Amino acid sequence: MPNDPTPETNGRSPNVQLGALHGVRVVDLTQFEAGTSCTLTLAWLGAEVIKVEEPTRGEQGRGASTDKKGVDSQYFMLLNANKKSVTANLKTDKGRAILRGLIEKADVFAENFAPGVIERLGFGYDVVREINPRIIYVSVKGFGEDSPYKNYLAFDMIAQATGGAMSITGEPDGRPIKPGPTIGDTGTGLHAAIGVLAALYQRQFTGEGQLIRCAMQECVINYGRISYAAQYLWGHAAPRLGNQSIMGTNSPSEAYPCKGGGPNDYCYIYTSRANQQHWERILKLMGREDLIGDPRFDSPEERFKNRHVVDEMLSAWTKQYDKLEVMRRLGEQGIPAGAVMDTMELSNDPDLNRREIFVTVKHPVRGDFKMPGWPVKMTGSKVPITAAPLLGADTDAVYRELLGFSAEELAKLREEKVI
C-alpha cells in the first residue's frame, strides 16, 4: 500500500487516488465461488483481502476444475484476482493462533464453508466477535440458518433450482433450464458484498461490527423478483416463456435469427409497452409504413395477440443481415435491440478491452490471462487488477508485517507444517 493507514485519513492524500476501500482488511476463508466472489468485489474496490488457505492444496477452487494438475485453475484465477494468499493449518493450535492474530487486525471476516464447518474449526461468529468486536463477519450458506434445508450442501445449480430461476427459464413446452450466469454463486457473493459495505458504513457511527448472513437460495429469489408480478398477472406460478419478457405480454420481444445461421446468430428485438413509438420505428425501418395504424398492431395488446405475424415479419427482415448489422440499424433508430454475443466475441471486443471490462493480468505460471474486470466505474476509486496469488505467495510478508514473525519463526512454522 502506498501509505500507512491512519485513523484520521485512512492514508488518503488529495494527490493520490486510492480504492474506495483502501485501509479495509479482509480475512478471507472463502472457497469456490459464492464466497470468493464477495471478497473479489471487496478487493476490486481496494480492500486488502488476505486468503487464509490450507498449506498443502490450498482453497478447493485451485484444483477443482483445472486442466493442468498442480496449476491453479482458470476458475480460481477468475475469482481471486487482487487478493493475497497466506497459509495456515487450522487443525493445529499454532495455525489457529495465527488466524486469531489476523482477526485482531481485520475489519471483515468472510467464510462460505459447508454448514457447521467454521464452528468446528473454532471460528464461529461468537468466537470471532470476542476476538474483535469491530469485525464484520459475513457467512454465505446454501440455505437460511433456520431453514429445514440448513444442513444441506449447495452449489450454484442447487440454488438456481431451489430459488426458482430454473422454473422460469427455458422453452414454454420444455424442461426447466439452468441459466448460464452463476446467479446462485456470484449472484449471492454480490449480495454478501452489499451487506459488508453497508455494515462498514454503519460502523463509523456505531463503532461495532455485526454478523451478515446470505443464503444462496434466498438471493436467487431476489433476482427473480419480477416473476412474482407475472404470477399475479397469470394467477399461477410464473411460467417459462422462451425468450419473451418475463411478464409475457410484449411483441416483438424475441431473439430473431440473423444471417450466418450459427448458434448465436440472433438479435433480440424488444418494444416496451410504455412506448408505442418503438413499433412505428420498426415499421419505418423495414419500409412498412403502410402498416402504421393497422389495428392488428396498433396497441401492445393487439400486437401481442398477433405476435406470430409480427415474428414472421421481423424474422424475414433480420435474416437478411448479420446480427451486428441488425443491432446497429435498429439501435440507431431508437429501437431496443441487442445481438446475442458469445464469450469469445465479448472477450475479443476492442471496446470492452479498452474500457477494462476485460483485463489481461500476468500470472506467474500461466502468463497472460484475460478475464472480466470490475464493471462499476467510479471517478474517485480506481484499483489496478493483479493476477490471483499462488498458494502462500504472501505468507512471509503478511505474517512479518501483521504478526511480527521473524524469519526463524516462519522457518519453524513451515517445518512444523503449520504454514
Place this chain on the structure above:
Amino acid sequence: MPNDPTPETNGRSPNVQLGALHGVRVVDLTQFEAGTSCTLTLAWLGAEVIKVEEPTRGEQGRGASTDKKGVDSQYFMLLNANKKSVTANLKTDKGRAILRGLIEKADVFAENFAPGVIERLGFGYDVVREINPRIIYVSVKGFGEDSPYKNYLAFDMIAQATGGAMSITGEPDGRPIKPGPTIGDTGTGLHAAIGVLAALYQRQFTGEGQLIRCAMQECVINYGRISYAAQYLWGHAAPRLGNQSIMGTNSPSEAYPCKGGGPNDYCYIYTSRANQQHWERILKLMGREDLIGDPRFDSPEERFKNRHVVDEMLSAWTKQYDKLEVMRRLGEQGIPAGAVMDTMELSNDPDLNRREIFVTVKHPVRGDFKMPGWPVKMTGSKVPITAAPLLGADTDAVYRELLGFSAEELAKLREEKVI
C-alpha cells in the same frame, strides 16, 4: 425517522436499532427496474429514498405492466417498496428549482434515463456536483459511456443478449434462451448499489462525492464470469449445455425427473469434482453399493464419459419419489440436491415467509401484497418493509420538511402543475 440525524452520531443511539444507512438521503430519478432496484436496495438498508416523479403519470413503471388502468402495477410495487414519492415537473423552472433544493440536502442522486435525457433535463453530473460536491451520483445505462452502442436503448433482455447470458443458456442443440431472472436489470442495480455503498464509505475520509457509472451489458458479463474459464477449457466460445455445470465436465450434474410429471417436477443432483464422496453416497442411497469402485464411475473423468449411464440410473431412481422427497433423501446424506421450485411454491413456503424472504405489505389501493423482501440478514441493521408509495404521497411532507414550503406555496405549485 425516529431521530434527527446529527453529524456526530447520525441519530444513532445504542438502544434503538436502525438501518445501516440511516441518515443517508437518496434523490431518486430512476425508472423501470435497472435503476429502481439500486435505490430499492439502499431503501432496504435504511436510506431515505425520495422518488422524484412527473406529476401526472409518475414514473413509467407505474403504468407499464399494470392489469388495472390507473392502479400501480405489481411490477412497480416490487421495485419501489420503502421509498417516498414526491412530484416535480422538471420541464418547468420551478420544478427544476425544487429538484436543486433536494439535491442540496441529499447524499446520493440516482438516474437511469435513456442516453442524453438527464443532461437535457439539466441535471448531468457536472451540474449536480456544482450544487452539492458531496453527492454520490449514480448513472445506469445500457452500454458503456464511450461504447459504440452508447446511444442505444436497452432493457433487461438487450443486456442479457449483448452481455453473453443468452449465449450460454439453453439446450445444447437449441437456440439461445434468455434467463428468467432479470440479471440485466436487477443484476445491474445491485452493482450500482455496491458502487454507491463503496463511495459512501470512501466519503467519510475524502469528504467528496463521485460519479458512478454502470452499464447493463457490462454487469451481465460479470455474472457470466465462469464461462470464460469454460472458454479456456474448450478453446472456443462457452457453449450452451442444458443443465450441465458451466464447465460442462460433471456427472451427475442434471435436473432429474421426479414423480408427478408436472413442468417443474425435477430435482437437480450434483457431484463436485472436488469430492468423490458425493458419488459414493449416491450409490449407497440407491442401494447400489456394488458399483462403488466400478471403473466406469470411479473418477470425475470416467463418470463424465459415462454420464448417459449415470443419468439413466439416477432418473429411474428419482422418478419413484416427488421432488421434495428426492431432495430430502439426498440432502440428508450430504449429496448436493435441490428441487426445482416454482414461484408459487416459493411464495407459499412457510419457512421463507417466516424468515421474511417473502413479506406482505399493505398497499393503500391493492391491499395485502406479498413480495420478495431483502435477503441479506444483518444482526445490526433491520428495516421494516412498507408498500411502494402512491404517486406524490410524500410531496407535502418532504417539501415542507426539507424545502420549508408553506401550505400556500404548495397549493400554488399544485395549481401551476409544477407538483
